[in-house]
Amino acid sequence: MTALLLDDVRYAYPDGHQALHGVSLRIEPGERVALLGPNGAGKTTLVLHLNGILPASGLTGSSGSVSVGDRTVDPKDRPGLAEIRRRVGLVFQDPDDQLFLPTVGEDVAFGPANLGLRGAELVARVDEALAAVGMGDVKDRAPHHLSLGQRRRVAVATVLAMRPDLLVMDEPSSNLDPQARRELAEIVLGLDVTLLMVTHDLPYALQLCPRSVILDGGRIVADGPTRELLSDTELLARHRLELPYGFAVPVA
Ligand SMILES: Nc1ncnc2c1ncn2[C@@H]1O[C@H](COP(=O)(O)OP(=O)(O)OP(=O)(O)O)[C@@H](O)[C@H]1O
Numbered sequence: 001m002t003a004l005l006l007d008d009v010r011y012a013y014p015d016g017h018q019a020l021h022g023v024s025l026r027i028e029p030g031e032r033v034a035l036l037g038p039n040g041a042g043k044t045t046l047v048l049h050l051n052g053i054l055p056a057s058g059l060t061g062s063s064g065s066v067s068v069g070d071r072t073v074d075p076k077d078r079p080g081l082a083e084i085r086r087r088v089g090l091v092f093q094d095p096d097d098q099l100f101l102p103t104v105g106e107d108v109a110f111g112p113a114n115l116g117l118r119g120a121e122l123v124a125r126v127d128e129a130l131a132a133v134g135m136g137d138v139k140d141r142a143p144h145h146l147s148l149g150q151r152r153r154v155a156v157a158t159v160l161a162m163r164p165d166l167l168v169m170d171e172p173s174s175n176l177d178p179q180a181r182r183e184l185a186e187i188v189l190g191l192d193v194t195l196l197m198v199t200h201d202l203p204y205a206l207q208l209c210p211r212s213v214i215l216d217g218g219r220i221v222a223d224g225p226t227r228e229l230l231s232d233t234e235l236l237a238r239h240r241l242e243l244p245y246g247f248a249v250p251v252a
Contacts, residue, residue, distance in 0.1 A: 003029045003166055003194040004050070005067040011045055011054060011218075012061025019045040021218040022064070027166070032195040034205035034226060037215035038240035043198045046215065047168055049073070050196075051088040052081045069165055086115065089159030093171040095151035099143035104135065104154050107143060111162045129161035130154075133187050149180025153187065160191070167193045173201045202230055202243050214239055227252060 004027040011020040019042045027033055037043050048054040049066050052075040066073040068087045074080055092098055101107045108126045117125055130136045133153040143151055152172065159167060172188070173181045185207055188195065199205050205212050205226050212229050214222040216239045222229055229235060230249045236242060243249070 001029070001069055002067070003027050003031070003069065004196070005065075006046075006049070007065045007067075009046070009049060009064035009066060010062055011042075011049065012059065013045075014059070016061070018061055019218050020049075023215070023218070023220055025213060025220065025223075027194060027196065029165075029194050030192075031211060032197070032209040034209035034212040035196060035198045035215060036200075036202070036205060036212055036229075036239075036241060041215045041239075042218040043215055044170065045218075047090065047170060047196075047198060050166070050168055051085045051090060086111075086162050087165040089162055089164030089167045091152075091155050091159050091167070091169045091172065093174055095143075095148070095155035098155040098158055099151060102142060103140055104130070104143055104146070104157075105139040107154065108139075108157050108161050111158060115162070125161050129157040132160050132191065133157045134183070147180070149176050149183065152176070152180075152184065156184075156187070160193075165194060167191070167195050169195065169197045171199055171201075172197060173199065173204045202236075202241065203247060206230055206249065214241070216240075 006023050006025040009020050009023045012018045023046060035043050052073045055062060055075045068084055071080060071084060073084050099107045101110060105126055108129050109122055112122055112125045127136065130139055133156050135153050135157060138146060138150065143154060172184060176184065188208055197209055209226055212226040213220055214229065221239060222235055227249060
């Protein structure tokens, strides 16, 4: 079954600004896809549709549908939305939006405890998620005592603890030093998940995602192998995308 299916999603903000102009996208289980595009392209707007934070329909200028596995996102269906939010793990750019409890262990336990897990099962789930991001040794520490790279990894663990079907990461490499950036890449490559990664870091997209989608002006303007898209200098220039100075896409 398809992991994520967007069908002609249009969205206008309440002030009338049309941010998405009919986005259709299909992601299969196990795919890792980068969502690229200049500032204001609509990437965040699209991501906020994936777990019903923004509605896919119901408002003037907004229509279309979003499905995660066999379920369609319907912001009015409360129980359905809870299941969608378990299935779609959103990792925000700022980990401090996700970490708010006194210890790392409590933050990672929060989601699965809400699902009803208790006792040894809950402890095992927390340990598994922290181990997956190499953060098992910080369980009892306060999140705000950790580095940004560590906090971002813990934020990923809070989402993994829900055993999501789709992991969505917003700008995972932003503000990380080169070592933390590389460590996070190694962790992500080791995860057995379907991934949608929003990024301006084109080498990161190349490293982590075999497929990329370029969004511009609320429309998908390219969808294909990341290596091919990033080798197309005219395409990149048309959509305000740039490889870092001196970076050459390696030949396959
Ligand atoms: N709350 C809002 N009300 C009205 N317009 C908005 C709102 N939020 C975003 N927009 C507009 O919608 C468009 C898409 O914004 P969005 O944040 O989705 O882009 P983005 O691709 O994520 O950009 P960035 O790379 O800067 O994060 C932009 O023109 C933006 O100004």
